[in-house]
Amino acid sequence: SWTADAFVETAVSTLKEKLGNDHVIMALSGGVDSTVAAVLLHQAIGKNLHCIFVDHGLLRKDEYEQVLESYRHMGLNIKGVNAKERFYQKLSGVSEPEHKRKIIGAAFIDEFDTAAHAVQSELPAGIEVKWLGQGTIYPDVIESVSVNGPSATIKSHHNVGGLPDFMKLKVVEPLNTLFKDEVRKVGKALGVAPNILGRHPFPGPGLAIRILGEITPEKVRILQEADDIYIRNLRESGWYDRVWQAGTIFLPVQSVGVMGDERTYEHVVALRAVGSLDGMTADWIHLPYELLAKISNEIINHVKGINRVVYDISSKPPATIEWE
Ligand code: XMP
Structure with missing residues (x-):
């Protein structure tokens, strides 16, 4: 029968084999799925996992600072991007809900693309980021449009116009066979803090909606x-x-x-x-x-x-x- 410990063991060795010395980039949202996916990847490839956490200025009070601090505490190789003013600017004067979502989705992709280029430019010559990590879980796979987290934002926008560079990466989704309760169990087995595992769902566009x-x-x-x-x-x-x-x-x-x-x-x-x-x-x-x-x-x-x-x-x- 399924156990979180066995899942972690198998997943880590599969990831090690699949990724070898490759570099992976990933956007984190502070939510359960992306966090657990990142910790799992980190166990497999350590500092070759590059995490990006974008502050769109629409998170809960002090959430950006607190979550960034927890990520650092977990030993993740994480870069925070303070993009508040740019998001507020782009949203200024907009009141229609779907329009807000589109603006936020597009702005998020811009920020992530810029951050991904920065990560790439800091790597030694000849070493390229090859993979995009995502916290996709099984229900996201079976639903055509998933609703949670930046991964969903990427998916629902990736057929709009020219693809940003990071979209040319291969995708690695270590949780895509799991249900939410299993993700929490895996997170627990990995030592992710209970306050992160127990967090309420929070929409990608955050307080904007x-x-x-x-x-x-x-x-x-x-x-x-x-x-x-x-x-x-x-x-x-x-x-x-x-x-x-x-x-x-x-x-x-x-x-x-x-x-x-x-x-x-x-x-x-x-x-x-x-x-x-x-x-x-x-x-x-x-x-x-x-x-x-x-x-x-x-x-x-x-x-x-x-x-x-x-x-x-x-x-x-x-x-x-x-x-x-
Ligand atoms: P609704 O309002 O449709 O919400 O009953 C169902 C769940 O989805 C979340 N939600 C979103 N999540 N981007 C997201 O990532 C969105 O645009 C979005 N809209 C709703 C909502 O918070 C709830 O958990």
Whole structure:
């Protein structure tokens, strides 16, 4: 029967044989799949694996720094790319959800292509990066379009115009026979930290599709603050691990409130928490009223610019998990 230890042993020796002294480049997202794939590749080929982590400025609060630090801690050969301003620039004035996704996908490919060239240029003459590592898992293989992580972003865009150079690489996908729960077990066997293995799914376009309408750095900042309070409270109350995915949504409306004897006219955020097995269907989670009350108070009292918090009680279908 299948065990994670046996999988790791076989996968590492297969990768060693397949890759020999070749160099591999790979984009990491901070998510479970790409992280576990990278650790596995790293066990097989060590420093010949070159990882790139792009900050599109649409991650959770402090996530870029924390994830980069964990990657370094794991011994991965990782390069962070701070591309925030370039993404904000390209997204400026755009409010249609699919348009945002296209811009982010294309900008991500540009950043990765540039980073891949930089990696190549630092290698000794005659040594070429030959492979593109990807965290593709079995459900991604069987679905025509996968939804998670930068690997999906690459796939859904690679028939648009001329291919970037890294697309000419051969692809290595060490997890493409595994289901999500098996990926977590493999990650555990490899010693990947529980806080990484237990992370909720997070969409590739990140907060861009949780800010309804136009994205501005100020809205990103407000949303990150509110979301940080929400997620921290879920963790502290023990609800984080009982929820499949949770997040905060910045609504494109302002509403009237009152503070002291002043009338306020500020933003609204919605909290979302769902239970699901695969994201295809999802039920909204009945979080306790006391917990919701605490989160709402904390957000309204601490996040300047928000005077109202609502809770999303819609299931999928007919709603979706994300609002865009
Ligand atoms: P929906 O909103 O379609 O989401 O019910 C189902 C799952 O997919 C994630 N999602 C995305 N992931 N790029 C991604 O990488 C996307 O554009 C995207 N849109 C939705 C969503 O977070 C949920 O886990």
